[in-house]
Amino acid sequence: xxxxxxxxxxxxxxxxxxxxxxxxxxxxxxxxxxxxxxxxxxxxxxxxxxxxxxxxxxxxxxxxxxxxxxxxxxxxxxxxxxxxxxxxxxxxxxxxxxxxxxxxxxxxxxxxxxxxxxxxxxxxxxxxxxxxxxxxxxxxxxxxxxxxxxxx
Amino acid sequence: xxxxxxxxxxxxxxxxxxxxxxxxxxxxxxxxxxxxxxxxxxxxxxxxxxxxxxxxxxxxxxxxxxxxxxxxxxxxxxxxxxxxxxxxxxxxxxxxxxxxxxxxxxxxxxxxxxxxxxxxxxxxxxxxxxxxxxxxxxxxxxxxxxxxxxxxxxxxxxxxxxxxxxxxxxxxxxxxxxxxxxxxxxxxxxxxxxxxxxxxxxxxxxxxxxxxxxxxxxxxxxxxxxxxxxxxxxxxxxxxxxxxxxxxxxxxxxxxxxxxxxxxxxxxxxxxxxxxxxxxxxxx
Amino acid sequence: xxxxxxxxxxxxxxxxxxxxxxxxxxxxxxxxxxxxxxxxxxxxxxxxxxxxxxxxxxxxxxxxxxxxxxxxxxxxxxxxxxxxxxxxxxxxxxxxxxxxxxxxxxxxxxxxxxxxxxxxxxxxxxxxxxxxxxxxxxxxxxxxxxxxxxxxxxxxxxxxxxxxxxxxxxxxxxxxxxxxxxxxxxxxxxxxxxxxxxxxxxxxxxxxxxxxxxxxxxxxxxxxxxxxxxxxxxxxxxxxxxxxxxxxxxxxxxxxxxxx
Numbered sequence: 001x002x003x004x005x006x007x008x009x010x011x012x013x014x015x016x017x018x019x020x021x022x023x024x025x026x027x028x029x030x031x032x033x034x035x036x037x038x039x040x041x042x043x044x045x046x047x048x049x050x051x052x053x054x055x056x057x058x059x060x061x062x063x064x065x066x067x068x069x070x071x072x073x074x075x076x077x078x079x080x081x082x083x084x085x086x087x088x089x090x091x092x093x094x095x096x097x098x099x100x101x102x103x104x105x106x107x108x109x110x111x112x113x114x115x116x117x118x119x120x121x122x123x124x125x126x127x128x129x130x131x132x133x134x135x136x137x138x139x140x141x142x143x144x145x146x147x148x149x150x151x152x
Numbered sequence: 153x154x155x156x157x158x159x160x161x162x163x164x165x166x167x168x169x170x171x172x173x174x175x176x177x178x179x180x181x182x183x184x185x186x187x188x189x190x191x192x193x194x195x196x197x198x199x200x201x202x203x204x205x206x207x208x209x210x211x212x213x214x215x216x217x218x219x220x221x222x223x224x225x226x227x228x229x230x231x232x233x234x235x236x237x238x239x240x241x242x243x244x245x246x247x248x249x250x251x252x253x254x255x256x257x258x259x260x261x262x263x264x265x266x267x268x269x270x271x272x273x274x275x276x277x278x279x280x281x282x283x284x285x286x287x288x289x290x291x292x293x294x295x296x297x298x299x300x301x302x303x304x305x306x307x308x309x310x311x312x313x314x315x316x317x318x319x320x321x322x323x324x325x326x327x328x329x330x331x332x333x334x335x336x337x338x339x340x341x342x343x344x345x346x347x348x349x350x351x352x353x354x355x356x357x358x359x360x361x362x363x364x365x366x367x368x369x370x371x372x373x374x375x376x377x378x379x380x381x382x383x384x385x386x387x388x389x390x391x392x393x394x395x396x397x398x399x400x401x402x403x404x405x406x407x408x409x410x411x412x413x414x415x416x417x418x419x420x421x422x423x424x425x426x427x428x429x430x431x432x433x434x435x436x
Numbered sequence: 437x438x439x440x441x442x443x444x445x446x447x448x449x450x451x452x453x454x455x456x457x458x459x460x461x462x463x464x465x466x467x468x469x470x471x472x473x474x475x476x477x478x479x480x481x482x483x484x485x486x487x488x489x490x491x492x493x494x495x496x497x498x499x500x501x502x503x504x505x506x507x508x509x510x511x512x513x514x515x516x517x518x519x520x521x522x523x524x525x526x527x528x529x530x531x532x533x534x535x536x537x538x539x540x541x542x543x544x545x546x547x548x549x550x551x552x553x554x555x556x557x558x559x560x561x562x563x564x565x566x567x568x569x570x571x572x573x574x575x576x577x578x579x580x581x582x583x584x585x586x587x588x589x590x591x592x593x594x595x596x597x598x599x600x601x602x603x604x605x606x607x608x609x610x611x612x613x614x615x616x617x618x619x620x621x622x623x624x625x626x627x628x629x630x631x632x633x634x635x636x637x638x639x640x641x642x643x644x645x646x647x648x649x650x651x652x653x654x655x656x657x658x659x660x661x662x663x664x665x666x667x668x669x670x671x672x673x674x675x676x677x678x679x680x681x682x683x684x685x686x687x688x689x690x691x692x693x694x695x696x
Contacts, residue, residue, distance in 0.1 A: 010483045016596060017596065020592075024602075025634065028531070028602055029628040243561050243562055245562040
């Protein structure tokens with residue numbers, strides 16, 4: 001009988017491990033279940049990304065619709081190129097949509113916020129977003145304020 | 153195909169750390185006999201058993217068991233050779249997580265293809281031979297030292313070996329257990345046509361059942377012969393060992409300068425003069 | 437004088453290397469052969485001894501550490517007005533560092549020392565020699581199942597540590613200190629990545645499992661067969677394992693999170 005208890009507890013131990021792993025995935029890291037939905041890629045060029053990194057959120061009207069795949073330097077334009085994956089269900093991003101780099105919360109986590117424009121045609125896989133607003137860099141802001149003050 | 157000598161040790165030399173334990177040792181063990189290997193502590197008796205069992209390799213010399221040179225054997229050949237010998241370790245070495253029955257059944261489960269029923273009968277027969285069939289569900293921790301050794305003995309003979317090596321079977325046993333073990337070693341040897349080699353320093357017990365005694369000392373053979381021959385030997389070292397004398401060829405006192413030179417107080421010296429004998433005072 | 441010191445250093449290095457080699461050989465030899473018919477049974481038995489019996493200590497430690505993290509995290513962040521981020525602080529600290537390291541250290545102390553002592557005792561009572569005489573390789577029969585059991589157990593214990601710790605933090609931060617539950621989980625989920633954080637933590641757990649179990653088994657297998665020998669070997673297991681966990685933790689952290 002001691003043997004039975006031993007086997008049961010080992011089995012329970014292994015199951016507890018698997019269940020805990022699932023719970024960690026869902027509850028702690030927010031991994032989404034329900035199958036990987038289709039996605040498509042968009043890119044945008046920015047003057048300054050100021051700390052935007054891969055895995056950052058891409059939002060539309062505050063709702064997360066995708067994430068940043070990577071940030072690199074575009075050697076031709078010498079601007080920062082941000083590649084994003086967007087959920088395929090979001091197929092209403094117009095050609096003249098804009099992308100801005102925003103800061104979430106006081107700890108300064110950067111994310112990309114998109115807004116829809118008025119064009120009739122939509123962005124598709126591989127398109128580039130033209131209208132971009134770079135991140136606000138503190139030093140430049142201060143510089144601008146001083147400049148304005150100086151002009152008064 | 154039967155050899156007269158089941159074990160032959162030729163010119164064996166073996167050292168451990170910096171100590172030379174055996175220096176060109178020659179020993180022969182006759183088939184079918186009960187041979188006792190004896191000697192003072194540290195003379196290498198247990199080491200010799202390990203060498204015969206193939207667990208240690210000699211620095212020089214050869215060991216022949218069942219006519220085979222141990223150093224020439226492959227791992228598989230050594231394993232099959234070992235299945236023809238049983239070893240009883242000093243502490244019994246029962247597997248602590250198995251009960252008595254499973255301990256004895258262990259070699260059968262490993263090496264034989266017996267059906268469960270036949271296996272059970274074999275185990276019970278062996279346990280009966282050592283008088284412990286009723287204890288078969290006890291765990292090793294519940295056994296006394298003597299009982300543990302008997303179970304280990306049952307385990308050692310269950311595969312029907314031709315040779316059994318006993319490492320200090322009588323050490324630390326009460327008189328009854330000793331008598332039981334003596335009886336078992338002798339009767340099993342004769343009934344099952346075994347050859348038994350026992351390593352011991354219990355002179356009386358070993359001599360009572362041995363056909364041949366091999367006395368080791370100082371890395372080599374001191375004497376070999378029947379128990380009577382050794383008991384009547386005129387060699388001082390043999391005599392001291394066989395008769396259990398406190399002082400003799402191997403002195404009682406560890407070498408030291410004269411006692412009077414080391415004592416510092418008058419009262420100390422007075423005490424020494426009263427209690428210590430004159431010839432010892434001069435030992436240096 | 438200096439020459440003597442150099443010479444002894446060289447000797448010690450060579451000895452250390454030879455011991456490492458012997459340890460590796462021992463490990464390889466144990467794992468080389470597929471387990472026999474009773475292999476699963478032995479593995480299950482060892483999983484119980486090594487894993488299940490460490491469960492309680494991991495549970496309790498994780499609970500307290502999670503609670504402390506919640507408390508300390510709150511006190512630190514409240515000065516910046518960022519106390520709502522305590523969830524992600526607790527989770528990241530646990531998943532990346534504390535769970536593998538603390539669970540590893542506890543495992544070394546509890547399971548590691550038990551393995552060493554058991555193996556050492558088997559050596560001292562000649563059970564290992566006995567197995568050899570019966571034609572059974574003690575490395576396959578005794579060492580291998582214990583090693584595999586350690587490899588499976590520690591990662592599972594670390595996963596459980598993570599979960600319990602995060603809930604411990606929740607208990608303190610949300611229930612007692614008034615952090616918003618949604619913010620606790622929401623910020624955490626945004627900040628914790630399964631592949632980058634949780635999986636990396638598990639890789640650490642696996643590395644630590646190998647180090648601890650291997651050390652414990654080697655020390656037990658090679659100890660002097662006396663009671664003093666066993667106790668020294670047990671001490672060595674705990675000390676060496678702990679130092680190796682901390683050292684490898686730095687290396688792994690640098691590789692995984694430091695962008696080296």
